[in-house]
Amino acid sequence: MKALCWYGKHDVRVETVPDPVILNSHDCIVKITRTAICGSDLHLYDGYIPTMEQGDILGHEFMGEIVEVGPEVKQRKVGDRVVVPFTIACGNCFYCKQQLWSLCDNSNPNAAIAEALYGYSGSALFGYSHIYGGYAGGQAQYVRVPFADVGPLKIESDLPDDKVLFLSDIFPTGYMAAENCDIKDGDVVCVWGCGPVGQFAIRSAKMLGAGKVIAIDRIPERLKLAQEGGAEIVNYEHAPDLIETLKELTGGRGPDACIDAVGMESHGHGIDWYSDRAKQMLGVSFDRPFALRQCIQSCRKGGVVSIPGVYGGFLDNFPFGAAFGKGLTFRMGQTHMMRYMKKLLDHVERGEIDPSVIITHRLPLQNAPDGYSTFLKKQDNCIKVVLDPWGEGGNA
Amino acid sequence: MNLKHSRSSGERTLNGRLKSIQPWAAIVGGGALAAYGLSRKSVGGAALAAVGTFGAIAGARRGTLPATAIHVQKTFTIDRPPQELYNYWHNFENLPHFMRHLKSVTTHGRYSHWTANGPMGVPVEWDAELLDEKPGEYLVWRSLPGSGISNRGSVEFRPASNGSGTEVTVALTYRNPGGKLGAAMAKLFGREPEQTVREDLRRFKALMEAGEIPTVIGQPEGRRSKMVAAMHAAKEPEATQRVRKGPRKETTPAGFQPKYTGTQFGGAR
Numbered sequence: 001m002k003a004l005c006w007y008g009k010h011d012v013r014v015e016t017v018p019d020p021v022i023l024n025s026h027d028c029i030v031k032i033t034r035t036a037i038c039g040s041d042l043h044l045y046d047g048y049i050p051t052m053e054q055g056d057i058l059g060h061e062f063m064g065e066i067v068e069v070g071p072e073v074k075q076r077k078v079g080d081r082v083v084v085p086f087t088i089a090c091g092n093c094f095y096c097k098q099q100l101w102s103l104c105d106n107s108n109p110n111a112a113i114a115e116a117l118y119g120y121s122g123s124a125l126f127g128y129s130h131i132y133g134g135y136a137g138g139q140a141q142y143v144r145v146p147f148a149d150v151g152p153l154k155i156e157s158d159l160p161d162d163k164v165l166f167l168s169d170i171f172p173t174g175y176m177a178a179e180n181c182d183i184k185d186g187d188v189v190c191v192w193g194c195g196p197v198g199q200f201a202i203r204s205a206k207m208l209g210a211g212k213v214i215a216i217d218r219i220p221e222r223l224k225l226a227q228e229g230g231a232e233i234v235n236y237e238h239a240p241d242l243i244e245t246l247k248e249l250t251g252g253r254g255p256d257a258c259i260d261a262v263g264m265e266s267h268g269h270g271i272d273w274y275s276d277r278a279k280q281m282l283g284v285s286f287d288r289p290f291a292l293r294q295c296i297q298s299c300r301k302g303g304v305v306s307i308p309g310v311y312g313g314f315l316d317n318f319p320f321g322a323a324f325g326k327g328l329t330f331r332m333g334q335t336h337m338m339r340y341m342k343k344l345l346d347h348v349e350r351g352e353i354d355p356s357v358i359i360t361h362r363l364p365l366q367n368a369p370d371g372y373s374t375f376l377k378k379q380d381n382c383i384k385v386v387l388d389p390w391g392e393g394g395n396a
Numbered sequence: 397m398n399l400k401h402s403r404s405s406g407e408r409t410l411n412g413r414l415k416s417i418q419p420w421a422a423i424v425g426g427g428a429l430a431a432y433g434l435s436r437k438s439v440g441g442a443a444l445a446a447v448g449t450f451g452a453i454a455g456a457r458r459g460t461l462p463a464t465a466i467h468v469q470k471t472f473t474i475d476r477p478p479q480e481l482y483n484y485w486h487n488f489e490n491l492p493h494f495m496r497h498l499k500s501v502t503t504h505g506r507y508s509h510w511t512a513n514g515p516m517g518v519p520v521e522w523d524a525e526l527l528d529e530k531p532g533e534y535l536v537w538r539s540l541p542g543s544g545i546s547n548r549g550s551v552e553f554r555p556a557s558n559g560s561g562t563e564v565t566v567a568l569t570y571r572n573p574g575g576k577l578g579a580a581m582a583k584l585f586g587r588e589p590e591q592t593v594r595e596d597l598r599r600f601k602a603l604m605e606a607g608e609i610p611t612v613i614g615q616p617e618g619r620r621s622k623m624v625a626a627m628h629a630a631k632e633p634e635a636t637q638r639v640r641k642g643p644r645k646e647t648t649p650a651g652f653q654p655k656y657t658g659t660q661f662g663g664a665r
Contacts, residue, residue, distance in 0.1 A: 024610070024611060053621075055621075092604070134612045
């Protein structure tokens with residue numbers, strides 16, 4: 001089959017690799033009909049996530065049709081059309097039983113590596129480095145999916161792939177980010193980053209009763225999409241003192257909750273940002289927490305900082321005094337996918353939200369390397385790249 | 397060598413009931429280093445294994461390094477009832493399903509014959525007996541005197557304090573043969589037994605909770621660099637279908653005799 005493989009910083013290639021096979025009794029094999037490039041894939045593309053190996057197959061947002069099931073699979077059947085969550089969960093451990101699916105104890109074969117770094121290991125993820133299990137990802141024609149009865153969500157309706165594909169990650173991720181804000185009617189929620197997760201966080205915060213959502217970015221087309229989603233927008237490049245701007249926009253109180261939908265590769269300006277970036281380039285720091293610092297600084301007293309953006313290592317110049325002094329609550333982590341997928345599918349089926357509005361680029365898998373480059377550089381108004389694994393490639 | 401999990405430190409951290417079985421687990425049988433050390437698939441391991449028995453005797457006689465024990469203890473919480481976990485472990489024939497160094501275990505009542513995957517594919521074998529047991533609570537076993545591979549083990553099952561599942565503590569003790577060989581082995585395997593026991597227990601947990609052990613071995617991948625390809629080739633092969641087996645067989649063939657009756661290394665118990 002064809003699959004997109006990682007070979008190093010800014011080096012991904014479509015290769016011909018063996019087809020996946022059933023390795024464990026609860027596995028299934030999915031023939032992928034649609035897959036996407038996630039903003040968090042750019043952290044891999046930029047080489048900031050440790051424990052990647054040359055030849056790793058990327059991709060954790062995908063859907064398709066089940067073509068084979070293992071002997072212990074009871075509910076999912078060959079022929080089922082499914083969206084597969086990016087987290088892998090066993091369904092039977094303490095954490096899965098508490099609906100903390102992304103903290104599953106039993107899906108990461110490399111849990112020992114994660115334990116060495118983090119104390120304990122979270123669940124495995126598809127196509128997201130060996131510390132998260134080293135599972136082959138879904139930017140491919142086929143994928144092996146463990147625990148077929150636990151993760152994959154069956155799509156019974158005839159909604160097109162583009163409308164349900166994002167239930168695999170970014171829609172539930174944006175939704176959990178908003179849910180983590182404990183929104184009360186009329187609350188002001190501020191969202192840093194108007195990429196795909198930010199867009200879903202904005203729309204989810206509205207659904208959950210936020211009175212006002214303020215969206216921060218610097219890219220005009222992303223801000224425009226945020227505005228269409230119901231947000232007031234701030235282009236931080238035109239707001240020299242963002243904290244003061246937000247104070248003015250919130251009656252002097254500050255936002256009730258702040259969402260960092262940017263993560264470890266934050267862009268910004270000023271001396272902090274250059275210092276972060278220099279450290280990251282020198283390899284002395286994985287993470288560039290510029291947006292997170294602003295979240296903490298601008299959040300109102302007793303507010304919530306919700307972090308769907310990915311962080312991998314240690315943070316420098318982290319304003320913990322501000323967090324302590326204002327009694328902030330922090331909520332974060334990989335998304336507990338299975339808690340949200342069915343519920344959000346219902347929203348899509350009722351026509352209350354159309355996730356496909358964020359798609360700007362549709363490419364055949366063959367052209368995925370171009371897709372990564374365009375997405376990274378945010379060229380051509382790129383917000384979301386969707387790939388067709390079976391489409392005919394151009395002259396890439 | 398890592399001796400921080402020695403008998404004394406173990407006793408400090410354990411509750412009373414475990415302490416009561418600790419003497420069994422910690423009594424040192426003497427003899428060659430455990431199969432854990434011997435089963436490492438490395439050239440060094442193979443060389444050491446090849447001279448293992450001879451070296452152990454010679455080392456002990458020369459007394460160039462005092463013979464010492466390696467004691468390893470690990471605890472995991474498993475979200476299943478104690479009795480269920482006990483029942484699975486009680487059938488030692490199930491152990492190779494999650495103890496990767498073991499090839500097979502055959503039980504004959506209280507006695508059992510263990511075969512480990514030795515270095516370079518050479519199997520290492522020994523006999524063991526069940527010393528003590530309390531249904532749903534603990535099991536204690538040891539290799540028979542003269543097995544050549546001297547080890548003792550215990551596993552204890554305690555209901556977790558949060559009412560969800562079982563705290564499982566495994567304690568294993570191996571005899572380092574001492575001498576120059578012993579020193580080399582300690583250097584090579586000083587940290588290895590800890591990791592091995594921890595990963596065995598992690599696999600046991602996955603098998604009991606999820607019904608399978610997570611793996612990515614055998615999945616597709618793009619072209620690997622030479623270094624990564626070599627690392628992967630060095631990984632032990634893994635059974636791909638691991639499912640729970642039935643309850644323990646209680647048959648004891650008449651006239652069962654342990655196979656190994658060779659040189660003894662102070663097997664007093």
